[in-house]
Amino acid sequence: xxxxxxxxxxxxxxxxxxxxxxxxxxxxxxxxxxxxxxxxxxxxxxxxxxxxxxxxxxxxxxxxxxxxxxxxxxxxxxxxxxxxxxxxxxxxxxxxxxxxxxxxxxxxxxxxxxxxxxxxxxxxxxxxxxxxxxxxxxxxxxxxxxxxxxxxxxxxxxxxxxxxxxxxxxxxxxxxxxxxxxxxxxxxxxxxxxxxxxxxxxxxxxxxxxxxxxxxxxxxxxxxxxxxxxxxxxxxxxxxxxxxxxxxxxxxx
Numbered sequence: 001x002x003x004x005x006x007x008x009x010x011x012x013x014x015x016x017x018x019x020x021x022x023x024x025x026x027x028x029x030x031x032x033x034x035x036x037x038x039x040x041x042x043x044x045x046x047x048x049x050x051x052x053x054x055x056x057x058x059x060x061x062x063x064x065x066x067x068x069x070x071x072x073x074x075x076x077x078x079x080x081x082x083x084x085x086x087x088x089x090x091x092x093x094x095x096x097x098x099x100x101x102x103x104x105x106x107x108x109x110x111x112x113x114x115x116x117x118x119x120x121x122x123x124x125x126x127x128x129x130x131x132x133x134x135x136x137x138x139x140x141x142x143x144x145x146x147x148x149x150x151x152x153x154x155x156x157x158x159x160x161x162x163x164x165x166x167x168x169x170x171x172x173x174x175x176x177x178x179x180x181x182x183x184x185x186x187x188x189x190x191x192x193x194x195x196x197x198x199x200x201x202x203x204x205x206x207x208x209x210x211x212x213x214x215x216x217x218x219x220x221x222x223x224x225x226x227x228x229x230x231x232x233x234x235x236x237x238x239x240x241x242x243x244x245x246x247x248x249x250x251x252x253x
Contacts, residue, residue, distance in 0.1 A: 011119040015057040015205040016079045017047070017197065020105065022130035022161075023065040024096040031131055031161055032092050034186040038193035039063075040087040046198050048082045050205070057122055057205035061085055062114055066101035068094035078114050098134035098169070102141030109150040123153035123217070125200040128173055129193070130158070133166035142173060155204050155221050157196055159183060178222035181229070188232065195228045 021035060043061060051059035060079035064072050073090065074080055105126070108114040115121050145151050158170035160182040171177040181196070183189045203224055215223075 012054070012056060012058045013120040013122055014060055014079075014115075014117040015122040015201065016060045016062055016114060016124040017201055018105070018124055018126045019061070019063045020101055020126065020128045021063065021065050021090060022067070022096060022098075022132070023090050023092050024067045024094055024132060024135075025092055026096075026132050026164070027161070028092040030186045031189075032090055034189045035129060035193065036087075036089040038190040041190075042194045042197040043082060043085050043087060046194055047201060050198065050201055051082050054205050059201055059205055062108070064101060064104065065090055066097050067092070069097050070101040070104050078116070095135040096130065096132050097136040097138075098130070098173075099136040099138035099141030102138065102145040102173075106141075106145040106148050106151070109145075109148050109154075115150060122204055123155070124150060125155045125204045126151070126157075127193075127196060127200065128156070128158040128170065129161060130170060131161035131165050133164075134169060138169065153217055155200050155217060155224065157181070157200060157221050157225060159189070159192055159196070161189060174221060175218040176222055179218065179225055181225055191232065191235075192228065195231060196224070199224050199228055 019039065021039075023032065027035075047059055047061075051057075059082055061074060061082060062072065062079040063074045064070055073088070074085065109124070111117075111121075115124070156174040156179060158174050158180045160167050160170050160180055162184060165182065167177070167180050167182060170180045174180060181192055183192055200221075203220065
């Protein structure tokens with residue numbers, strides 16, 4: 001056996017992708033159906049290749065739903081590897097307790113909880129999907145979450161689903177309106193979830209290139225959103241409103 005045969009790869013850091021999904025009653029029908037379809041494709045088709053090919057990081061996933069309170073879809077013991085996710089469709093019911101989701105996220109964004117790793121961890125990616133406004137004391141939960149250092153350094157992007165989504169609240173969560181994408185049709189929603197998942201994971205799971213210009217997580221998040229929008233523009237033939245595509249299948253959520 002040669003010395004080359006004895007070389008083992010360096011252990012990879014962990015990058016956790018958090019999905020925080022509104023499953024309140026207003027998400028019923030095509031909205032949750034599109035989320036389910038896009039999430040399954042992103043997790044089982046798109047992201048595994050990125051994680052496997054990445055020499056820097058292993059991508060793990062944690063999925064939370066919130067309606068009347070919140071709960072973890074993936075194990076409450078911690079994030080799991082992409083290849084270990086078995087997708088089961090989410091179902092809708094109840095209110096929109098975003099504050100409960102923020103409180104739970106604050107608890108789990110810790111090295112003693114979901115971000116425990118022997119090899120080190122990159123700042124996570126947090127993707128929030130919602131179609132309405134919170135029905136609980138979300139300000140209190142978010143105020144506490146914003147003190148969390150992992151949250152401060154995370155890539156945070158929100159998708160506002162439908163006309164009734166409270167974009168102000170979502171922008172407060174992400175830290176900037178530029179990290180919120182509004183979408184009004186099911187086909188574009190599916191494309192956005194997949195593209196945002198991939199682009200955000202690619203960015204956050206690689207070490208930043210040496211640069212004279214330091215950017216904040218909010219700026220990084222906004223840049224990812226803009227790249228995704230540009231991709232949609234190209235795919236829709238240069239539409240001026242790529243996130244508001246007029247399609248025969250979208251008008252009735």
